[in-house]
Amino acid sequence: MDMAEKTILFCFLLKGVCCNDFSISLPEKIEALSGSCVIINCSFEIRDDYDQFLNEKAATGVWLKDGTETDINQVFNSRNPKPGHLSGKITGNLHEKNCTTIFYDVSSRDSGSYYFRIMSEDLKNTYTQSFSTINVIESPPKPRVQLYVDEEKRQDQEEVLEGSSVSLRCSAETLCSSSPATLTWSSTPRIPLNDSSRLQELISDLKFTATHREHRVTFTCTITYQIQDQNKTAQDSITLHVQYSPKDTSVSVFPSSSVLEGSSVTLSCSSESNPAVMNYTWSREREGQLEQLQTGQNLTFNRTDPTHRGWYHCTAQNQHGAQNSSVMLDIHRSNHFSVLIGVAVVALAVVLLCAITCICVRKWKGKLPETTQEGIKRRDQDTNDVAVYAMMSPAGAAAENQDAVIYSPVVFTKKTKSQEVRSVSSRHAYCSAAQDRSESEEKLSEDSSQLYAKVNRRDIRKLETLAFLY
Structure with missing residues (x-):
């Protein structure tokens, strides 16, 4: 270089x-x-x-x-x-x-x-x-909820075994605000954020021991900011799935646990568990020992007899455990005589009820006022015919029994004025002729039978007045 x-x-x-x-x-x-x-x-x-x-x-x-x-x-x-x-x-x-x-x-x-x-x-x-x-x-970022089971973090897994130690951790990156942000769990009070951690990550832990009561329960963590007199929130949730052995096992009897001999009865077993019950097992007590009967949710006897009486047990089981429940089945002998008596009593009650109803209806109708035109018309029709009973003693009856009487009706019918005049004249003529004939017969023979009429004078006056009115 x-x-x-x-x-x-x-x-x-x-x-x-x-x-x-x-x-x-x-x-x-x-x-x-x-x-x-x-x-x-x-x-x-x-x-x-x-x-x-x-x-x-x-x-x-x-x-x-x-x-x-x-x-x-x-x-x-x-x-x-x-x-x-x-x-x-x-x-x-x-x-x-x-x-x-x-x-x-x-x-x-x-x-x-x-x-x-x-x-x-x-x-x-x-x-x-x-x-x-x-x-x-405009809205705060969502917090993050994570699941820890026995202090181990679970990734994308919400299955928890009953009895495990569970910790739900909610974390959120806090934003600048005039008042501190808060984290709220669905089952806990608010957790205030102190000034020293305002600019740091906010964390809240919810710890408990898992039971079947937390199965399918949703836990929600909410972060809240108070901005200018209004709250801005964001939240994240997690739903737990707790695995547990059968709980609340019970036996139901249809129609009832006390049935008549010869009738049908069904025993049904139910239980809550996660995962679901794998099998139901039926057994009964016989001479102090349990006798296995069958498996399945229902146990049915189509025709019962006294040998079916006793205690029955149902056992529900899954891979986490088992639980049983019992019921007493009582069989009664049928009593036909009692049934007939019951039917007779019911029938008699119905008849009495009908009779009382009819009497009440008649009394009610009898109390109705007859002041209307229909009542006056019906009363006129009822009084059109008036009968007078004359007590007459036939021949030969006086010797044996003077009290023997034959009642003979005399009917008065409403007539016109001309018919009324003729009727009154005829009645007077008939009475005069009868009196003359009676006197002649008395003269011929004193021992012969007498024909007489017992007529009350007061009644005759009433009948004459009534006839005159009609």
Whole structure:
């Protein structure tokens, strides 16, 4: 290598070293919640010969957005804020080369690429080689829920064996906010975030021992930000599947556990488990020992007899264990006489009910007033015919029994006025002739049978008056 080439290489290396003296450390991507704040963690380096110009009184931090032109792209100046610029401050000490900055009340229009520029007397440098991209979002990012079983992390697996120690961990990257974010579990109170961990990852653990009660239970972790008197939330959930042995095993009897001899009865066994019951086994107690009968969820006797009386046991089993349940089956002998008595009692009750109903209906009808035209008409029809019973003693009856009486009706029928005159005249003539005939018969023979009529005078007057009215 000749001298000229060595000189060019030396100058190139020297330039690279000098350029590397101006460097900056920035996060590549930052998420900020709309209406909240955003923090840019920042630190920088300058060449040693410029350290003399970096002092607290003269040092100024400037942020440029979506470009490096100072006059066009400037959006923040620590010493000379301008209208339309971002509201914020540099929380780091520029004299110590810490340029950490916070911007307040950001919105979606503030999304973009941000470059830092340092100015202090003769020191003026824009760090174009590195920048931060800020993305302003409307809702907070989702937290993440992870499952730990017996302190071992489970990846994409939510099956837990009953009795295991379970820990659910919820983690979220916190965003800048005026009030600390909180994590909330579905079964725990809120966990406040203290100031020291506001800018760090937020973690909450929910620990318990798994039982069958947690099977298919969904646990939800929610992160909440309070932004300008409103809450912005995001959540993540996990549903546990707990494997457990049979629980709540029971036996049901249809139609009942006490049945009549000769009838059909079915015993049904049920149980809760995960995974499902593999088999049901039936047995019964006989002389102090268990006798295996059959397998299957149901046990049926189509025609029972006294030998079926006793205790029956059902055992439900899966790969995690077994549980049994028992029931007493009682068989009663049928009693036909009792059945007939029951039927007779029911029939008698029905007859009595019908009779009482008829009597009540008749009494109710008898109490109806007859003041209407239909009632008057019906009463007229009922009184059209009036019968007078004359008590007559036939010949020969007086000797044996003077009280023997024959009732003979005399019917009065409603007639016209001319018919009424004739009827009254005929009635008087009939009565006179009957009286004359009676007197002649009495003269012929005193021992002969007498024909007489027992007529109450008061009744005759009433009948005459009634006949006159009709």
